[in-house]
Amino acid sequence: MNDQTLAVHAGYTKDAQGTMAVPIYQSTAYEFKSTDQAADRFALKELGNIYTRLMNPTTDVFEKRFALLEGGSAGLGTSSGMSAIFYAIANVAEAGDNIIVAKQVYGGTTTLTGHTIKRFGIETRYFDVNNPSEIEKLIDEKSKLILFESITNPTVDVPDFDTIVNIANKHQILTCVDNTVATPMLCKPLLLGCDIVVHSASKYTTGQGLAIGGIIVESKNILDKIKGNSKYYHFNEPDVTYHGLIYSDVGLPPFTLRARLSLLRDLGATPSPFNSWLYIQGLETLPLRMKQHSSSALKIAEFLESHPKINKVNYPYLKSNKNYDMAKKYLNGGASGLLSFEVDNIDIAKRIADNTKIFKLVTNIGDSKSIITHPASTTHQQLSKEELIDAGVPEGLIRLSVGIEDINDLISDLKEALEY
Numbered sequence: 001m002n003d004q005t006l007a008v009h010a011g012y013t014k015d016a017q018g019t020m021a022v023p024i025y026q027s028t029a030y031e032f033k034s035t036d037q038a039a040d041r042f043a044l045k046e047l048g049n050i051y052t053r054l055m056n057p058t059t060d061v062f063e064k065r066f067a068l069l070e071g072g073s074a075g076l077g078t079s080s081g082m083s084a085i086f087y088a089i090a091n092v093a094e095a096g097d098n099i100i101v102a103k104q105v106y107g108g109t110t111t112l113t114g115h116t117i118k119r120f121g122i123e124t125r126y127f128d129v130n131n132p133s134e135i136e137k138l139i140d141e142k143s144k145l146i147l148f149e150s151i152t153n154p155t156v157d158v159p160d161f162d163t164i165v166n167i168a169n170k171h172q173i174l175t176c177v178d179n180t181v182a183t184p185m186l187c188k189p190l191l192l193g194c195d196i197v198v199h200s201a202s203k204y205t206t207g208q209g210l211a212i213g214g215i216i217v218e219s220k221n222i223l224d225k226i227k228g229n230s231k232y233y234h235f236n237e238p239d240v241t242y243h244g245l246i247y248s249d250v251g252l253p254p255f256t257l258r259a260r261l262s263l264l265r266d267l268g269a270t271p272s273p274f275n276s277w278l279y280i281q282g283l284e285t286l287p288l289r290m291k292q293h294s295s296s297a298l299k300i301a302e303f304l305e306s307h308p309k310i311n312k313v314n315y316p317y318l319k320s321n322k323n324y325d326m327a328k329k330y331l332n333g334g335a336s337g338l339l340s341f342e343v344d345n346i347d348i349a350k351r352i353a354d355n356t357k358i359f360k361l362v363t364n365i366g367d368s369k370s371i372i373t374h375p376a377s378t379t380h381q382q383l384s385k386e387e388l389i390d391a392g393v394p395e396g397l398i399r400l401s402v403g404i405e406d407i408n409d410l411i412s413d414l415k416e417a418l419e420y
């Protein structure tokens with residue numbers, strides 16, 4: 001089946017009630033038929049519900065549907081995008097290990113990798129996503145993960161997947177792609193040879209800015225890299241906290257299985273069933289929305305590029321963009337709703353951000369409602385002028401998350417805001 005059909009139907013098997021909409025199973029726990037059944041469920045001899053911190057039938061539909069859209073084997077829903085990223089790291093790295101992360105990543109990922117996990121003894125080494133050959137010299141025997149974004153936020157770079165995947169495969173290291181901005185509609189990293197995908201479901205997945213959530217999806221081929229690889233010994237040795245279970249041996253997708261049975265069990269960043277239901281509603285229209293976000297963003301990028309007051313526009317599908325060839329190669333029919341542009345200085349940038357009416361001043365992306373952000377005064381406020389330039393976020397940079405309103409209204413709004 002194709003994406004537009006999967007997005008509406010995948011992962012849902014109707015029960016006796018035959019409800020067309022996926023039910024919200026708002027329940028903490030589940031009754032066992034007997035102590036034998038309970039024992040079999042705990043021993044994974046019978047796969048079934050135990051407790052909602054570990055699994056839930058509504059969340060299960062969300063996970064299955066998302067995994068199919070990404071071309072993966074299984075998914076694990078989490079309570080936020082940040083917890084999905086943290087679990088993906090914690091599932092492979094421990095004190096003494098290092099991970100290799102693109103410099104151009106979401107702000108929360110920068111603080112998580114640069115500061116928080118450092119206190120857990122995990123070191124982060126950064127590479128320039130526009131120069132992935134740098135990765136090779138950062139790798140040593142303690143490197144456990146290469147993490148990058150398929151479309152970076154807010155610099156909207158598209159990485160050279162082939163180069164990164166080749167280096168990762170040569171060294172038998174897992175790759176993890178934050179696919180939040182592209183969504184599986186525009187990019188499927190697992191089919192490009194990557195091993196794990198993470199998302200903030202809070203953005204394009206809910207699509208209407210309704211709930212914070214995340215998901216991890218693993219590749220169908222991940223076992224090739226994990227099984228027998230001493231780097232990932234904890235997938236190949238018995239887990240004493242789970243009856244000596246060997247994750248790479250049970251015939252189930254090992255990465256999400258371990259993240260569920262170990263990390264979700266012990267750390268508990270589980271999505272609420274209601275939020276999972278919201279993501280399911282979002283997924284149904286995701287293919288349609290991504291087409292609209294992408295086509296409107298390209299028109300706006302072209303309009304801004306032709307405007308005399310604008311110095312530079314960053315959008316991967318503009319021919320002038322340094323990543324145009326990568327975008328055409330790795331993105332499928334659109335480059336999402338995120339773009340940024342530069343004006344002369346911070347005062348002009350602030351004036352434009354204050355003057356738009358349809359574009360609301362918000363620090364979020366992926367909403368059906370258009371959003372304007374001035375990173376230097378908000379998300380990147382703590383950085384010096386030099387650090388801003390280094391991060392690809394000069395003071396005069398404005399970020400737009402283009403919504404699904406009428407394109408002519410959106411262009412008029414920007415045109416008027418530029419008449420200062």
Ligand SMILES: *Cc1c(COP(=O)(O)O)cnc(C)c1O
Nearest residue numbers: 080081082106153180200202213
């Ligand atoms: C928002 C975002 C996150 C964090 O997700 P939350 O759901 O807010 O925790 C991670 N990565 C990217 C690219 C994002 O845009």
